[in-house]
Amino acid sequence: MKVFISVDMEGIAGIAHGRQVSRGSDDYPESRRLMTEEANAAVAGSFEGGASSVVVNDSHGDMYNLLQEALDARAELTLGSPKVPLSMMQGLGPEFGVALFVGYHAAAGTEAAVLDHTYSGRTLHDVRVNGESFSEAELNAAVAGTFGVPVGLVTGDDKICEVAFKRLPGVRTVAVKEGYGAAVARSLHPSAARAAIREGAAAAVGGASDLEPFRPPGPYRFEVDLMRSGMADLCFLVPGSRRTxxxxxxxxxEDFLEGFRCLLAWMYLASNDS
Ligand SMILES: [Zn+2]
Incomplete structure (x- = not known):
């Protein structure tokens, strides 16, 4: 079974503050190492669970954070940006048996959640699908669902684990920290987090044939609230968009992937607001 692993940074054990996830800060090299080791734990668990191959998609910021020499040599790595049209799910297709999300975080506007945001903390205040706020985990799980691929594991802070458990059928979760605020958490030690992730990944891959893909029913109403009205001016350039x-x-x-592409287009356009 081919396994797809999307790895973000905000939900990694030992990470709570925005400086830790920002390229250029003195803390960033250590965050890259923490992220790489949690990815490795998921890769190791995947092979223990019966994976035939593993592709890891670097899904944070500029999307070339994972330390290649330190990454498990059995995995292939997708890196670089902008990753279009699937972003955090770039490279996913129907040939994969299961997707795992590592280092994930809660949606923008979640209380007591570490570094909560949805795709772009600078531009997107809220993202809704059919009236409900969606986190990155839910958006990406629905992208996977369009290919018939289920999500087997979500790791990150306690708030995103709670959401994933409720929303994604049969998913396993590993909460590596409890959020006390947007930049404050009580975290497991990195080694304890990795052990739990490895175990969770093995169980998720081993039990993947029992999982159902996440397929919210269409038609789909994709909505965003932008941070500023000038961003909405730019987003309105996307044909078919309505300013409400x-x-x-x-x-x-009717097509979830078309809506997802529109969301990415809005995000990239909004980032040009001066
Ligand atoms: Zn991130």
Whole structure:
């Protein structure tokens, strides 16, 4: 079975503050190492669970954070940006048996959640699908669902684990820290987190044939609230977009992937607001 692992940074054990996840800070090299070791734990667990091959997708920021020499040599790595059209799920296809999300975090606007945001903390205030706020985990799980691929494991802070457990059928979760605030957490030791992730990945891959893909029913209403009205001015350039408020855009479609592409287009356009 081919296994796809999407690895973000905000939900890695030992990480709580924005400086730790920002390239250029003195803490960043250590965060890259922590991220790489949690990815390795998921890769090791995947092979223990019966994976035939593993692709790791670096899914944080500029998406070339994982330390290649230190990454498990059995895994292939997808890196670089901008990754379009699937971003944190770039390279996923129907040939994969299961997807695992490591280092994930809660949606923008979640209370007591470490570094909560949805795709872009600078531009997107809230992302909704059919009226419900969606986290990155839910958006990406629905992308996987379009290929018939289920999500077997979500690791990260306690808030995203709670959401994933409720929303994604049969998913296993590993909470590596409890969020006390947007930049404060009580974390497991990295070695304890890795052991739990390895075990979770093995169980998720071993039990993947029992999982159901996440397929929210269409048609889909994709909505974003932008941080500023100037961002909404730019997002309105996307054909088919409707402006339903000073900072709110709406796009309706039968095709989830088309809606997801529109979301990414809004995000990239909004980032040009001066
Ligand atoms: Zn991130």
């Amino acid at each position: 408020g000073p900072r709110t855009l709406l796009f309706e479609t």
